[in-house]
């Protein structure tokens with residue numbers, strides 16, 4: 001069993017892949033062995049979380065997820081704890097593994113109750129796992145809301161019940177409104193056999209809480225991955241005999257009247273991200289040609305940029321004005337990061353879309369937030385958020401580019417590659433300008449010579465990790481993030 005951290009590199013398997021791995025593992029083991037391993041793993045984590053628990057409420061559902069809960073109940077009872085099991089479902093329709101675990105729990109003397117105990121020191125959510133087929137309702141919904149509103153830690157078995165393992169969409173939102181988050185009790189999830197992508201994006205992070213993983217000593221074999229966790233990037237080793245030209249030139253094109261700050265943030269981030277030289281080409285001609293807080297930046301007129309030699313970061317604070325420059329930027333830039341208003345302009349113009357797709361082969365990274373992604377796909381934000389992996393992958397295929405779909409669990413996708421899900425970051429990043437900073441950081445990584453997918457995930461990982469390291473009592477600003 002391992003704790004999953006920002007530094008964990010691991011494959012992620014969706015529902016179908018997890019089922020295949022489960023079937024292959026079960027075929028080589030005695031009947032019921034996997035569920036016994038699952039129950040033991042859950043019991044061990046439960047004992048570590050609440051070693052002095054007097055009452056452990058275990059809410060069990062009608063399938064094998066409930067079976068894991070029953071198996072954990074038997075194990076906990078045998079170790080001197082006092083689990084109280086409440087169950088939903090018909091005994092005659094229990095799958096065989098779960099039925100065997102029900103018998104083992106009964107034999108162990110576990111207490112079964114019709115209603116949850118009035119007080120619990122720990123709750124195990126064994127209502128639904130991979131088999132969640134619709135939104136929990138009735139008693140199941142009541143129990144879920146009750147356990148997540150209470151003060152006791154909630155340990156979800158395999159998945160928080162109702163969380164889609166593939167998408168991170170939560171079919172019953174048991175999370176307290178954002179403003180009440182400080183009242184949340186501790187949440188943990190022990191993912192079994194495989195780590196699932198839905199735990200890391202969408203509502204997965206909030207629903208699961210602290211993540212743990214036990215592979216039940218089963219190997220994924222040759223089942224293809226659905227996505228990956230990248231692990232921490234290795235810091236770049238700068239050789240002595242290098243010079244500023246070795247680290248590439250970035251030019252930021254953006255900053256229309258009233259939005260100069262966005263371009264300045266991106267340029268500052270590119271500079272602190274290690275770029276050899278950074279040019280700033282503002283769309284507002286009235287801007288002074290010096291940023292007193294960042295004198296290293298070199299100001300140029302957009303038309304004077306030698307695009308074919310540059311990594312161009314385009315769109316930060318671009319407003320309407322960016323549209324007229326896009327044909328040159330798309331056609332000429334050696335490497336390109338398209339953000340914000342540049343993406344909106346592309347979404348509104350089929351000729352620009354064709355030109356963007358025609359760049360295939362030259363490094364190109366798109367960094368949409370969900371609304372920008374929805375505009376590019378011609379759909380709505382809710383549809384994008386309902387399946388972030390699919391949205392990012394579809395955009396990557398459509399435009400032949402690397403796509404960074406931002407938000408909780410940022411997705412990095414590229415054509416015909418397994419997507420990455422970024423585990424770092426937090427809601428302190430939900431403040432204006434942090435996306436501009438990310439665009440500048442990706443620009444610096446591209447200029448240094450990383451291929452687009454690597455440049456993108458490494459910058460996304462580092463951007464999020466900076467927010468995690470930021471002191472909790474101090475609000476994070478984009479300007480500070482750019483200079484970390």
Ligand SMILES: NC(=O)C1=CN([C@@H]2O[C@H](COP(=O)(O)OP(=O)(O)OC[C@H]3O[C@@H](n4cnc5c(N)ncnc54)[C@H](O)[C@@H]3O)[C@@H](O)[C@H]2O)[C@@H](O)CC1
Pocket residue numbers: 022026034035038061062063064065066068095097127128129130131132133134135136137140157158159192193
């Ligand atoms: N079979 C095995 O060998 C193993 C199974 N494992 C566990 O088994 C789980 C998968 O088990 P299942 O495939 O039985 O699926 P689940 O136990 O997740 O749920 C399926 C059952 O729930 C019902 N159901 C679905 N949505 C519902 C809803 N909204 N309200 C009420 N009932 C609903 C279905 O009709 C079905 O009876 C995994 O998530 C994992 O916890 C693990 O123990 C690993 C080993």
Ligand SMILES: Nc1ncnc2c1ncn2[C@@H]1O[C@H](COP(=O)(O)OP(=O)(O)O)[C@@H](O)[C@H]1O
Pocket residue numbers: 340369405406407408409410424425426427428429430431432433434435436437438463464
């Ligand atoms: N809750 C969150 N968890 C992780 N990352 C977040 C969260 N909220 C915002 N972010 C990150 O903050 C950045 C915001 O970018 P964006 O929406 O483009 O803002 P802006 O346009 O103001 O710069 C993105 O990198 C996004 O992934």
Ligand SMILES: [K+]
Pocket residue numbers: 065125126127128129156157158159160161
């Ligand atoms: K569960």
